[in-house]
Amino acid sequence: MxxxxxxxxxxxxxxxxxxAAQMPPDKLVPFIIHYTRxxxxxxxxxxxxxxxxxxxxxSLFAVLGGLVNWLSSSDPQAFFAEHGSRLVMLGGLVLIVLPLLKFFYEACVHQGLMGNFAMRTRWQAHRYVLRQSLGFFQDDFAGxxxxxxxxxxxxxxxVVMIMAEVLVYVSVYFVGAVIAFAATDLRLAAPMLLWLVGYIxxxxYFIPRLREISxxxxxxxxxxxxxxxxxxxxxxxxxxxxxxxREDHYARDSMDTFLSTVHRQMRLVTLLTVALNLLNAFLLFSVAALAIWLWSISAVTTGAIALTVxxxxxxxxxxxWIMWEIAGLFENIGVVQDGISTLSRERTVVDELGARPLRVDHGAIEFQNVGFHYGKKGGVIQDLSLKIRPGEKIGIVGRSGAGKSTLVSLxxxxxxxxxxxxxxxxxxxxxxxQESLRSAIGMVTQDTSLLHRSVHDNIVYGRPEATREDAIAAAKQAHAHDFIVGLVDMKGRRGYDAHVGERGVKLSGGQRQRIAIARVxxxxxxxxxxxxATSALDSEVEAAIQDSLAxxxxxxxxxxxAHRLSTIAAMDRLVVMDSGAIVEEGTHDELIKSGGLYAELWARQSGGFLAREAAE
Incomplete structure (x- = not known):
């Protein structure tokens, strides 16, 4: 059961x-409701x-007071005859009703809320953040x-559980206690109310300060x-x-900042605990003294003393416990408010309403008067227009900072x-x-980053439905199969099942590049x-996979x-960029004859590599 x-x-x-992964509201209460609904x-x-x-x-404390009165006023021989039915009902309450209520309460909390609530929130937040624009991740630490x-x-x-459960429990408990005191003698409720004023x-005083520090x-x-x-x-x-x-100092600086907040928090905690102890000492002394005095003038019974004390x-x-829960409430509110600033950010690149999937029947590309400057003054790309025919192979050439990679990002x-x-x-x-756009484009970059998963998972990442045989065939075509079969990771997984480490760090640059080529x-x-695409390959491996690239x-x-101009000289057309604009177009021979920027760059090559000059 x-x-x-x-x-x-x-x-x-x-x-x-x-x-669809939705952006959570950027205000505290709506943010919490969004995930709590x-x-x-x-x-x-x-x-x-x-x-x-x-x-x-x-109620059990009230019954305890009554029990003391029964014991003090009843004949032991007749006690069970007079109060037996009440004792049986009390036993049923203690042994059956209360445990059952506590079971269902604990089941609701631990089975229904503790695991699923946080996981659902984590899942929804992760899905939204994962679809954030690239700039979001470039401006922050991934960790x-x-x-x-x-x-x-x-x-x-x-936050939600403390408010919905702890505060309800405490409120009922305190109100019930005050009513029980007042029912015995109205004067006994006075110390409770004074204690409540001090407690509030x-x-x-303390909780807002703890919230700020949190x-x-x-x-x-x-x-x-x-x-x-x-x-x-x-x-x-x-x-x-x-x-x-140096990294020690870099980390220690942030650890010192964190530790200073801990020290300030603990000082407040110590003072808070001292204040609570003083309030509690006052409550115990005043209630006990008042109850005994009322008993001495026959205003209350001995059972009332037992109940109140x-x-x-x-x-x-x-x-x-209550104070720590309230402190925890405000501490968690502080964490949520801090999280909102990261999680509730608008995406800068979004699909328009009703966006359709891209259909690529031919592969013609056209840049029409494109302008872009990353929100800064001065144009990285300035009024650029370029037409690429279906099936045409063009090379983009230019000094570092000319806008080549920006054009690709756009x-x-x-x-x-x-x-x-x-x-x-x-x-x-x-x-x-966006998904249909990027699924229609294959890309191999200079800085190839692999997922910390198996080699097979990395190769089929662009086509998850591909079979093992398809992955092996692609690896062979990219001249990667021979080194893959010799891989072994720290858990003993081999070959295509071996994991490559974070960002593929367990592989050489050339090995990562060949896996990336297999993936594409x-x-x-x-x-x-x-x-x-071939910058991380040595000349021998590059020559071996030229047929694969073709x-x-x-x-x-x-x-x-490419900065290595020899790798793109045979393209159908070369486009030369400078300061975000196209300055030359043509074949390799045409551009050499024209004696422009391309001819200058070609002349400056050393060993086939372009001298990387900073853009003026």
């Missing part, structure tokens, strides 16, 4: 909902159960963004994590420059144009879905971009960028 209840609660809400029934049930449990527990998602998902759950004053601490924690992850992600660079000490001792224990719509338009087969790429071969997209380019529209 327990298993069925657990399974029903665990599956009552889907932790991984589908549908599916869990309202469970939260309501847990609140009602918590309130019922609190009411029963307060910091990941930490925000993890922290915020847990904090949203804690302590909350109003918000600082959440941001400091995510920065600290981001810096540590940044060092680990770029460990090869750290080792190459022997900068472990017992409840006060219980409230003393609860007061620390074609992939990593950024939206500030002026003009880009068409593929007559379709404006701003009007089609398998994707077989109608438009192909080669951005320094096969890869066959029947496709190709845009190739």
């Amino acid at each position: 327990f298993t069925r209840i657990f399974e029903w609660l665990e599956s009552s809400r889907d932790p991984f909902p589908g549908g 599916p869990f309202w029934p469970l939260l309501l049930a847990s609140s009602i159960l918590g309130g019922a449990i609190a009411l029963i527990e307060v 910091r963004v990941a930490t925000k998602i993890m922290q915020t998902s847990v904090s949203v759950r804690q 004053a302590a909350v109003r 918000a600082e601490q959440a941001d400091a924690r995510s920065v600290m994590t981001g810096r540590v992850v940044d060092s680990y992600t770029n460990i090869q660079t750290v080792k190459m420059f022997a900068h472990a000490e 017992g409840l006060v001792l219980r409230l003393q224990g609860m007061s620390h 074609l992939l719509r990593f950024y939206d144009l500030e002026k003009g338009s880009i068409l593929i087969d007559g379709q404006d790429i701003a009007r089609v879905s 071969l398998l994707k077989n997209a109608p438009v192909l971009i080669l951005d320094e 096969s890869l380019m066959s029947g496709k529209t190709v845009i190739a960028i």
